[in-house]
Amino acid sequence: MDNAFLGMNNFVWWIGVVEDNNDPLRIARCRVRIFGWHTSDKNLIPTADLPWSHAVLPINNSLSFNVPQMGDWVTGYFFDGQSGQFPAYFGVLPGVISPDTIKNPDKGFKSPETKGATTATVKQEKDGSGSTIKNDPFVSTPKIIGAPTTNLEAMHLDTAKPKSVADKMDKKVNDILGPHAASTGDKLTAAATAVASASPPPTEETKDGKVTEKKKCGPDDTSLLGDIGKLITSGKDLLADTEKFINSEIESAAASAASSLGITSGLNTISGAIDTASAAVSGAIDTATTAMNDMKAAADKEIAKQLHNLELTAKKYEKMANDSLKKTIDDLSLESGSLGCYILGSIAPSAASIKVKQPVIVTPATKTAEVVIGPATMPPTVKVPNVIPAAVDIDKASSCQDMSLENCVSIYKSNILYIMKSIVPAFDEASAAYESNWFSSGGTIEGMSTLPGQEKWTIKDTVMFFNHEWTRVHSKIPPLIAETFNNSTIESELSDWSKSYTIQVGAAKERWNKTIGSTYGNLD
Amino acid sequence: MAQLPTLKHTEASDGTQKHKDYNLRAINLLSSGIAGTLDLKHMMIELSYFEDIYSHAISGKLFISDALGVIENAQLHGNEYIRMSFAKDSDDSPELYIDKIFRVYKISDRQKMDNDSTEGYIIHFCSDELLLSEQYRISKSYPGKTIKDIIIDVLVNYLKVPKDRFNISNIQDTLGTYSFIIPGFKPFEAIQWLSNYARPADTSLVGSDMLFFENAKNGYVFSSMQTMFSKTPEYNFKFGVKNRPMEEFDNMNDYFFNVLSYEYDKTFDVLDGIHNGTFANRLISLDILQHSVNITDYNYILNNKKTLNSSPVVNNLKNRFGQALYETPEGLLRLSMSNSNQSDNPFIAARPGSVSQDIFAETYVTQRKSQLAINNYTRLKIVIPGNPTVSIGQTAMFDIISNTPDEQKENDKFYSGKYLISSIRHTIQTGGYNTVIELIKDSNNKPYNKVDNNSQVWKNTVAGVKK
Numbered sequence: 001m002d003n004a005f006l007g008m009n010n011f012v013w014w015i016g017v018v019e020d021n022n023d024p025l026r027i028a029r030c031r032v033r034i035f036g037w038h039t040s041d042k043n044l045i046p047t048a049d050l051p052w053s054h055a056v057l058p059i060n061n062s063l064s065f066n067v068p069q070m071g072d073w074v075t076g077y078f079f080d081g082q083s084g085q086f087p088a089y090f091g092v093l094p095g096v097i098s099p100d101t102i103k104n105p106d107k108g109f110k111s112p113e114t115k116g117a118t119t120a121t122v123k124q125e126k127d128g129s130g131s132t133i134k135n136d137p138f139v140s141t142p143k144i145i146g147a148p149t150t151n152l153e154a155m156h157l158d159t160a161k162p163k164s165v166a167d168k169m170d171k172k173v174n175d176i177l178g179p180h181a182a183s184t185g186d187k188l189t190a191a192a193t194a195v196a197s198a199s200p201p202p203t204e205e206t207k208d209g210k211v212t213e214k215k216k217c218g219p220d221d222t223s224l225l226g227d228i229g230k231l232i233t234s235g236k237d238l239l240a241d242t243e244k245f246i247n248s249e250i251e252s253a254a255a256s257a258a259s260s261l262g263i264t265s266g267l268n269t270i271s272g273a274i275d276t277a278s279a280a281v282s283g284a285i286d287t288a289t290t291a292m293n294d295m296k297a298a299a300d301k302e303i304a305k306q307l308h309n310l311e312l313t314a315k316k317y318e319k320m321a322n323d324s325l326k327k328t329i330d331d332l333s334l335e336s337g338s339l340g341c342y343i344l345g346s347i348a349p350s351a352a353s354i355k356v357k358q359p360v361i362v363t364p365a366t367k368t369a370e371v372v373i374g375p376a377t378m379p380p381t382v383k384v385p386n387v388i389p390a391a392v393d394i395d396k397a398s399s400c401q402d403m404s405l406e407n408c409v410s411i412y413k414s415n416i417l418y419i420m421k422s423i424v425p426a427f428d429e430a431s432a433a434y435e436s437n438w439f440s441s442g443g444t445i446e447g448m449s450t451l452p453g454q455e456k457w458t459i460k461d462t463v464m465f466f467n468h469e470w471t472r473v474h475s476k477i478p479p480l481i482a483e484t485f486n487n488s489t490i491e492s493e494l495s496d497w498s499k500s501y502t503i504q505v506g507a508a509k510e511r512w513n514k515t516i517g518s519t520y521g522n523l524d
Numbered sequence: 525m526a527q528l529p530t531l532k533h534t535e536a537s538d539g540t541q542k543h544k545d546y547n548l549r550a551i552n553l554l555s556s557g558i559a560g561t562l563d564l565k566h567m568m569i570e571l572s573y574f575e576d577i578y579s580h581a582i583s584g585k586l587f588i589s590d591a592l593g594v595i596e597n598a599q600l601h602g603n604e605y606i607r608m609s610f611a612k613d614s615d616d617s618p619e620l621y622i623d624k625i626f627r628v629y630k631i632s633d634r635q636k637m638d639n640d641s642t643e644g645y646i647i648h649f650c651s652d653e654l655l656l657s658e659q660y661r662i663s664k665s666y667p668g669k670t671i672k673d674i675i676i677d678v679l680v681n682y683l684k685v686p687k688d689r690f691n692i693s694n695i696q697d698t699l700g701t702y703s704f705i706i707p708g709f710k711p712f713e714a715i716q717w718l719s720n721y722a723r724p725a726d727t728s729l730v731g732s733d734m735l736f737f738e739n740a741k742n743g744y745v746f747s748s749m750q751t752m753f754s755k756t757p758e759y760n761f762k763f764g765v766k767n768r769p770m771e772e773f774d775n776m777n778d779y780f781f782n783v784l785s786y787e788y789d790k791t792f793d794v795l796d797g798i799h800n801g802t803f804a805n806r807l808i809s810l811d812i813l814q815h816s817v818n819i820t821d822y823n824y825i826l827n828n829k830k831t832l833n834s835s836p837v838v839n840n841l842k843n844r845f846g847q848a849l850y851e852t853p854e855g856l857l858r859l860s861m862s863n864s865n866q867s868d869n870p871f872i873a874a875r876p877g878s879v880s881q882d883i884f885a886e887t888y889v890t891q892r893k894s895q896l897a898i899n900n901y902t903r904l905k906i907v908i909p910g911n912p913t914v915s916i917g918q919t920a921m922f923d924i925i926s927n928t929p930d931e932q933k934e935n936d937k938f939y940s941g942k943y944l945i946s947s948i949r950h951t952i953q954t955g956g957y958n959t960v961i962e963l964i965k966d967s968n969n970k971p972y973n974k975v976d977n978n979s980q981v982w983k984n985t986v987a988g989v990k991k
Contacts, residue, residue, distance in 0.1 A: 052879075079812070
């Protein structure tokens with residue numbers, strides 16, 4: 001035998017620092033910079049040039065292994081002895097990290113980002129003995145300046161994080177459903193039940209007075225949570241079946257032993273049965289564990305999905321609420337007095353100039369008001385009587401008893417439409433476009449009519465006429481809207497709206513061209 | 525080179541050159557204790573200069589008879605240098621001189637001589653690179669480099685060998701690229717370690733037989749032994765009738781290369797050859813990544829390495845198991861790591877960077893073990909009149925007269941032939957200059973007769989049956 005015989009070529013063991021634990025083959029190999037064998041100078045030996053150290057795994061758990069972390073100190077040996085080309089590592093050396101440690105990515109014996117680094121020359125002390133003490137791994141062990149500090153992170157005892165999948169799942173369930181339920185399964189079941197009977201999302205008022213949707217599981221979560229519940233039930237069933245199987249195996253073994261003629265063979269049979277049962281128990285436990293892990297993983301995943309869906313739903317409802325409010329405000333631009341006429345946002349088809357930008361008050365003295373709603377050069381006029389024409393049958397106006405905001409708005413619009421048609425018979429001619437555009441554009445009236453001897457004209461946005469007689473119509477508006485009308489905010493917004501009138505022009509022009517421009521000619 | 529005073533030694537008073545003549549131009553000592561240098565040649569009793577293909581550096585000894593108190597006055601303590609220059613004759617051209625600077629590293633055998641005023645001691649010296657090599661370590665990776673490249677880097681960057689001692693052409697090309705990390709070895713140690721893996725790039729040269737050494741002629745050399753074997757013999761050493769007068773030689777070359785004496789250090793040793801895997805050996809190589817095992821058997825006869833002579837050193841005798849010496853590889857069993865052909869594994873190949881390197885264990889471990897042993901299978905020392913041109917790594921013919929009682933003296937059939945000069949020792953004494961040469965060979969001029977393994981006599985004898 002000679003030195004070229006493995007095992008007889010001197011056992012060379014070493015200590016080193018993990019610099020790369022990302023083994024492309026995923027067999028737990030690490031690149032380790034070994035003290036005394038590899039320089040700390042990464043220019044001479046880059047991390048990528050270090051040989052892969054083979055992992056020597058424990059015999060009782062060789063299929064499940066976590067690779068050391070970057071910067072971990074490990075110990076191992078060379079398969080090829082002093083040639084030092086084939087390292088293997090078999091253990092991690094936990095430590096207490098020196099506060100004197102500094103980071104220097106150009107130096108070896110540390111990972112690029114951590115902690116475990118104990119390298120680089122940081123201090124030199126001359127004690128007169130002729131020796132120079134350096135905190136260099138080639139020369140001496142780094143000195144610990146001051147009291148050592150136990151670094152839990154360095155020892156991988158991250159207490160802030162959940163320790164298991166189950167803990168993580170519990171945490172998430174608690175986050176969603178609150179900590180009241182007794183167990184995760186109970187919480188999920190309760191959640192599923194709650195979802196099944198859920199009505200539209202309730203709202204709650206936050207500290208700043210905003211109305212927000214209260215978080216809860218949405219309709220799509222029902223089946224999901226149901227599935228999780230099934231998984232849990234399935235796991236319980238599996239455990240029960242396993243228990244039954246084990247019992248039957250033991251009974252079978254006992255029966256077999258009892259029927260045996262000899263004690264020895266009986267004992268052997270019992271022994272075999274116990275072995276079989278043990279194996280079955282072990283297998284069942286493994287299966288159950290795997291199933292539970294799968295369930296937990298599925299729950300984890302689905303809960304994350306639910307959270308995501310909830311966020312989306314919340315955003316959706318928030319947007320809907322905002323849009324609805326805005327729409328209400330847009331639609332219900334109305335009077336605040338019993339007599340008067342607000343012309344809100346009336347524009348001409350080719351709005352080169354707009355004469356009317358402010359509300360024109362129609363007083364009982366004047367009886368009429370000239371409202372410019374056409375091109376400035378040739379304004380069509382509508383003489384608005386301050387009494388309801390006989391053609392208008394007030395009683396035919398719809399009434400709205402439903403407190404729903406949308407219904408109120410709808411009814412109110414139909415009433416206005418009804419009145420408009422009563423005033424301007426030609427309105428019927430464009431009623432289809434009028435109605436479709438009103439409702440499709442969220443409250444904008446874009447109708448067309450041809451008055452006798454006049455050019456085409458357009459009524460854009462809401463033109464409402466009120467006087468003391470018409471309050472009868474108004475009175476049919478439910479209290480909710482009436483309150484909205486009286487809201488000072490609306491007044492303010494109306495004012496603001498009129499200031500941004502030019503924007504409305506542009507928007508109206510665009511809508512015109514998109515909707516009925518092809519029929520009646522596009523606006524410039 | 526500056527003109528140095530010479531110490532010329534002649535045996536004859538008529539001025540004719542004799543075979544033990546020498547021209548010792550200088551043995552200059554450079555020391556912190558003296559101004560300038562001190563020439564020691566007049567205090568010299570014996571100078572011994574040593575080269576060896578199995579040593580990394582030249583070394584030597586100087587036996588001094590000192591009546592001047594040099595050790596004290598020159599303050600010798602190991603930080604001195606000696607420059608020595610000698611040749612056969614003062615008229616020799618510079619290239620025929622051995623002229624080299626050495627580092628003094630030790631004094632030994634210091635004692636009083638015959639009278640109280642004289643002290644004798646030995647100054648040991650060696651090439652300066654040997655000390656430098658002991659002072660530094662190399663920890664460096666060489667990804668994708670040939671061994672030749674690595675050795676050149678070591679010589680240039682870690683030893684800073686002067687140009688006159690290092691010529692890249694003397695570093696032979698090697699086969700294959702490696703990704704070695706030299707793990708903190710000293711420079712010469714690293715080169716020695718690399719030599720174990722090195723295979724000549726010339727594919728007509730098989731196996732792994734590369735050596736690193738220093739000689740006076742070329743400086744540092746890294747060469748395959750087969751390459752050395754292929755060289756034309758530069759000398760023809762003969763051992764004839766002893767002490768023949770010069771007049772009996774046909775020419776002066778024969779006279780100067782007349783072997784004064786010879787001694788076989790080693791003729792054959794089959795037991796040692798079996799034990800050391802000279803004729804056969806086996807390697808079991810393990811690939812721990814792929815969980816594969818390779819078994820490589822080496823057979824001396826089937827190996828096609830270049831040899832000095834044409835015939836093997838053993839015949840075909842088979843043992844009682846029917847196997848010849850070269851057919852029993854278990855005589856030397858070795859076990860090593862391997863990673864050959866890992867890159868052929870598709871899973872591994874698809875993951876770049878997952879394999880460190882291939883060290884080709886199967887291609888060198890068995891062969892190197894046998895080749896180095898067989899190359900040294902026959903070894904002898906001869907003494908010739910001093911000749912500084914003789915250098916290690918050269919080949920020479922050595923003719924030894926047969927010792928048979930025949931009247932017609934012929935050369936020995938098996939021990940005459942081509943040899944490799946493996947080491948030399950130049951010894952200059954006040955009495956003259958000799959060169960001791962060590963010669964080795966791996967083969968014979970003529971084959972041994974074959975054995976009829978099927979004959980009853982041989983069968984019975986091999987089986988231990990007495991009839």
